[in-house]
């Protein structure tokens with residue numbers, strides 16, 4: 313396939329790009345290296361993908377001639393976005409609107425009437441659910457985001473569905489549940505916890521640590537994207553991509569202590585506005601339609617991330 317990976321300097325984007333290249337696909341990557349976190353880390357990510365053969369375009373998607381960039385592409389893996397629940401309040405909201413809603417709309421609009429596009433895969437999020445009444449959440453659960461970030465991810469997901477219905481753009485939205493693994497973003501919990509464990513520094517935990525998350529290893533996320541590109545699915549399809557672990561943050565910390573052999577120094581802080589108490593998704597529909605299921609058990613995935621962190625500067 314000839315793929316366009318947006319957000320190719322990011323955590324998920326570069327991991328996906330490298331995997332596609334290793335399987336003989338052509339990859340064009342796009343990233344503007346935003347300052348949400350240290351852009352040097354994004355350049356390191358992108359460099360690894362460029363080294364593996366990615367053709368990289370640096371710039372803001374909102375300022376690009378997208379028709380030109382998409383001209384010879386079959387599959388769009390749209391991973392670019394402004395992540396993070398905590399920062400999405402206040403004046404930063406505009407950045408979320410631009411990076412998550414407007415960028416997605418611009419890409420979709422550019423795909424209208426482009427017959428070469430076989431699939432447009434959008435990186436949606438479990439944050440569209442907010443605090444649900446029943447767990448695990450399924451794609452039929454009413455989405456009720458609990459953060460401005462979740463609102464923007466849901467809005468972009470709706471755009472994908474309506475460009476599919478109105479203009480037959482072949483979209484699939486994958487709702488990722490907390491992704492972890494090597495090169496996880498530095499603002500995310502596992503990276504912060506593992507780095508602090510290895511360095512012997514204090515670990516700030518937001519809330520009681522009893523909040524439950526469905527963690528998904530990044531290679532499983534990559535495989536879901538590949539399956540969504542290759543399987544025949546109805547345009548506008550929305551699927552949960554969840555790792556199947558319903559585990560508390562405190563349980564994760566205990567696993568990290570065990571795997572690093574360190575005693576952890578943990579400070580519990582006030583919980584953050586916008587954080588939900590629980591995420592947990594059913595992946596049954598992704599299994600039915602894509603033949604996908606998560607393969608990496610949480611402990612193995614954390615071990616891989618610990619090993620990676622002990623050899624990297626993150």
Ligand SMILES: NC(=O)c1ccc[n+]([C@@H]2O[C@H](COP(=O)([O-])OP(=O)(O)OC[C@H]3O[C@@H](n4cnc5c(N)ncnc54)[C@H](O)[C@@H]3O)[C@@H](O)[C@H]2O)c1
Pocket residue numbers: 318319320321322323324325342343344345346347348354371372373374390391392393394395410411415435436437438465487488489490491492497
């Ligand atoms: N990591 C997770 O746990 C998780 C969970 C659910 C959904 N998602 C979604 O998956 C996607 C990837 O997440 P990630 O963790 O890899 O984030 P990331 O921040 O590491 O990667 C996103 C990349 O998009 C780029 N970008 C942002 N705006 C851009 C623009 N206008 N033009 C070009 N590039 C732009 C950024 O520079 C960044 O490198 C995001 O859309 C995110 O919302 C991630």
